[in-house]
Amino acid sequence: MGASFNSEEWLRWEQERLHAARRGDRGAFDELYRAFAQPLFTQILMPRLGERATAEDVLADTFRVLLERIDDFHSETTSIWFWLARVAMNKITDVHRSQSRKQRALSNFETLLEPVREEVVSPRDALEQAAEAASLKANVIEVLARIHPRYRRVIELRLVEERPREECAKELDVKVATFDVVFLRAVRAFRTEWEQSYNGKGTK
Amino acid sequence: MAMDEHDSKPTEAELREAAALARALDEGEVALTTARELETVALLHFAEKGPLDAVRLQRAQNRAWDEAQKRKRFVRWAMPAFAFAAAAAVLIMVVGPKRHPDITPLPVPDTALLRAQAAAMRGESSALDAAMLRYRERMYETIRRDYGGQR
Numbered sequence: 001m002g003a004s005f006n007s008e009e010w011l012r013w014e015q016e017r018l019h020a021a022r023r024g025d026r027g028a029f030d031e032l033y034r035a036f037a038q039p040l041f042t043q044i045l046m047p048r049l050g051e052r053a054t055a056e057d058v059l060a061d062t063f064r065v066l067l068e069r070i071d072d073f074h075s076e077t078t079s080i081w082f083w084l085a086r087v088a089m090n091k092i093t094d095v096h097r098s099q100s101r102k103q104r105a106l107s108n109f110e111t112l113l114e115p116v117r118e119e120v121v122s123p124r125d126a127l128e129q130a131a132e133a134a135s136l137k138a139n140v141i142e143v144l145a146r147i148h149p150r151y152r153r154v155i156e157l158r159l160v161e162e163r164p165r166e167e168c169a170k171e172l173d174v175k176v177a178t179f180d181v182v183f184l185r186a187v188r189a190f191r192t193e194w195e196q197s198y199n200g201k202g203t204k
Numbered sequence: 205m206a207m208d209e210h211d212s213k214p215t216e217a218e219l220r221e222a223a224a225l226a227r228a229l230d231e232g233e234v235a236l237t238t239a240r241e242l243e244t245v246a247l248l249h250f251a252e253k254g255p256l257d258a259v260r261l262q263r264a265q266n267r268a269w270d271e272a273q274k275r276k277r278f279v280r281w282a283m284p285a286f287a288f289a290a291a292a293a294v295l296i297m298v299v300g301p302k303r304h305p306d307i308t309p310l311p312v313p314d315t316a317l318l319r320a321q322a323a324a325m326r327g328e329s330s331a332l333d334a335a336m337l338r339y340r341e342r343m344y345e346t347i348r349r350d351y352g353g354q355r
Contacts, residue, residue: 026269029269030265033265033268037256037261037264037265038255038256038261041255041256041261042255042256046250047250050242050243050246050249050250051246052249052253052256052260055256056256056260056263056264057264059256059264059268060263060264060265060267060268060271061268061271062268063264063265063268063269064267064268064269064271064272064275066268067268067269067272068272068275068276100234107239107242107243107245107246108243108246109243109244109246109247109250111243112243112244112247113247113250134254136250136251136254137251137252137254139251140247140248140251140252155248158229159245159248159249159252160252165226165230177219177222177223178214180219180222180223180225180226181214181218181219181222183222183225183226184218184221184222184225184238184241185218187225187241187244187245187248188240188241188244190244190248191240191241191244194244194247
């Protein structure tokens with residue numbers, strides 16, 4: 001575990017970059033972005049929006065707000081991570097509100113993710129998001145291995161290989177409506193197994 | 205690992221939910237009945253795709269930067285324009301066309317007139333004409349005094 005987001009060393013690093021970014025230094029902004037964009041995407045945005053394109057839009061908008069209000073952020077004792085996370089959360093609320101007005105669904109799977117997720121508290125955590133995502137994938141593969149092979153195959157066809165329903169149905173030699181039902185049951189079987197496996201935070 | 209019900213005949217409700225889930229995934233349609241399944245699908249998708257790839261990450265960064273610069277340029281241009289417009293508005297208020305002189309308030313009807321009007325409402329109109337005449341005299345006198353008009 002590296003230094004905490006509130007450690008002197010990290011805060012000094014942040015302050016230097018913020019100071020340079022205020023003067024219009026794109027390189028300093030790039031460094032801040034590299035430190036915080038991926039954790040914001042994986043820890044805050046994706047679990048609450050469930051859709052990559054929307055999460056990407058909100059990510060860009062959150063950093064746009066940072067650039068516009070960079071002069072207003074002067075805390076020397078708190079990392080900008082917490083400010084960014086709050087801006088992102090507000091934007092998520094706006095997106096959910098606007099999507100519900102348009103009768104569009106966005107999925108919040110934060111509760112499912114919580115038991116297997118470690119909180120981002122340090123810069124090193126933030127920079128190791130790829131490793132964490134890989135570990136989530138390993139969790140999923142482990143749970144998939146415990147459901148019926150036919151269900152596993154259905155999930156792979158639809159969500160990993162992203163094949164159209166008609167093609168999936170053809171592959172399984174069933175009607176499309178039957179495929180839909182098997183897919184629904186497969187997803188439910190996965191969820192049941194997932195919840196049974198991770199019923200306490202970080203415990204299996 | 206149980207065989208579950210994967211080969212059993214679907215119920216009507218299951219058929220409806222399966223179709224709703226398919227529509228939600230293919231068309232983004234709201235499907236409240238399958239919200240839990242949509243959450244699960246989102247988790248599976250996220251686990252499969254992982255973090256944002258380098259190209260999309262860079263794209264979001266460029267958008268943030270470009271959009272912020274665009275807005276800053278707009279503010280730099282718009283602020284002086286708004287300030288100029290506000291200053292012009294204040295100037296017009298201060299040195300613009302003079303306001304009309306205050307309109308002379310007409311005399312307030314006296315109690316005699318009000319009583320006469322009330323009596324007229326009850327059908328006893330004898331005093332109204334005289335009271336109205338006195339009121340008109342006072343009104344014309346006020347107008348003549350302030351505006352110099354003729355009766």
